[in-house]
Amino acid sequence: MDSNAALVDFLLGLGDDRLVLGHRLSEWCGHAPILEEDIALTNIALDLIGQATLFLGLAGDIEGKGRDADALAYFRSDREFRNHPLVELPKGDFAFTIVRQFLFDAFGYHLLQALAESAHEGLSGIAGKSAKETAYHLRHSAEWVVRLGDGTEESHVRAQSALDEAWRWTGALFVPTPAEAVLAESGVAPDLVGLESVWRSSVDEVIRNSTLELPEALPPTGKGYRRGDHTEHLGTLLAEMQSLARAHPGATW
Amino acid sequence: MPQKNTESALSPEDAARLEAFEAHVGKGGYVEPKDWMPERYRKQLIRMMSQHAHSEVVGMLPEGNWITRAPSLRRKMVLLAKVQDEAGHGLYIYCGTETLGVDREELVEALLAGKAKYSSIFNYPTLTWADIGAIGWLVDGAAIVNQTMLAKASYGPYARAMIRICKEENFHKRQGYEIMATLSKGTPAQKAMAQDALDRWWWPSLMMFGPSDTNSPNSAELIKWGVKKKTNDELRQRFVDLTVPQAEAIGLTLPDPDLRYDEETKHWNFGEIDWDEFWTVVKGNGPCNKERLEARRRAHDDGAWVRAAAEAYAAKRNGHNRATAA
């Protein structure tokens, strides 16, 4: 894989993770447990879609086939999406949404921090801006993980079962794709092994405060899964997201 | 004017206060939370402000319906930002209402029990993407006409909330109008979508201003106390006058064969509103009344354990802090 193709693939992944997770969060809009969370979750969704637009836009520029962020978001099929399976899982209850968000925010934060130092200037610029936003997302989701874990008996049980479910998909975050391997070599992207250990220590700290337990004995779901492998849920998510744009190909909105 | 029953038993002291109060608001003075105010004034404001807050919150539902299907990333972001603003408006107006001595929880309970009203416009369905344009343009547009007046309301916290909110409503209106303008310049299917949305949303938008003046029991009192500065019909006329040229400018037709410019009055005359439809929706039998309330109840019920967890956690932290401070 040449380094340009690797970069495009990786940028699509960064964009797709955020587009898909932003979609899941936006499903809460108008239905959150309290109005303050309608605002917070919508705000995070908005940041994620904004980041997705920048990453996909850069992917399209480097690809050089005239595809902009919208073309990439709305006119690729599910098999072409490069997101992690973790982000496409249905939103579940508030506990699942929060726990999944926390695990992803911690991953996103450390990845973006590292990418802010990337040898690729366009990428480092977007990553630096996105890392600042993600620091807020992480604070929000970490606070809720602790609140739910150490709240009531019911919230503890719900948060633990959310953690058991989401945890099984986190292994895939750290299995490098061929593109990620190429980019780690050239200093464009960080090495995922090193990233896993910083991610793990920030996760450990919050989980300890939350009184929850990491289900380490559970086998990872989809052994060997990595970025770009999907569940059945992505197809229906994209069917919804892309339906209007695809019904009017070539239209301007 | 004969005194209302509720105030007929006023003590001489209260009668003097009422007189001073009315003189103050009559001169355009503001009323602040700690000031004396007639009980009826307080009740009317709680009713208006909580209805307004509920409308912001319930209004998130029809528009939220299109977030996941917005046809471009930019439109998706603008819509997310708009719906988030509406949640912020709801929160802000609930806080404003609390200055009158009620709490948000009570107000929300009244909404969920079906005892409090919200704007009937949100009981209509959003069937196509163009409805998002029509809502921004017409519904936020009508809200601006109403709220520009309320920004001068005699109750200080309400007036200040309206000033702040109106700025955002202007942005909402612009994005909606821009959606409609883009659609009407687009493919034949897009233009048809825009016209269809306008056909469905025009009359309900006019109904947003409430019953006609001959049929509006609260108006006189609200105007006397400086809460409202204009009547429902005056506001409705202002909205029609503003909107007719906007529709023309983007090549869409308002669904009213009686629409005519009156050279003498310099106003647009319009046809008769279907008041039967208006009352049907107000009384709870519009196309989506049931769904909207159910969605709010579901969010509230499903979220009960989350609110309980947050309270329990906060209580533990407070206990902990007290223990370490002691």
Ligand SMILES: [Fe+2]
């Ligand atoms: Fe609003």
Ligand SMILES: [Fe+2]
């Ligand atoms: Fe608005």
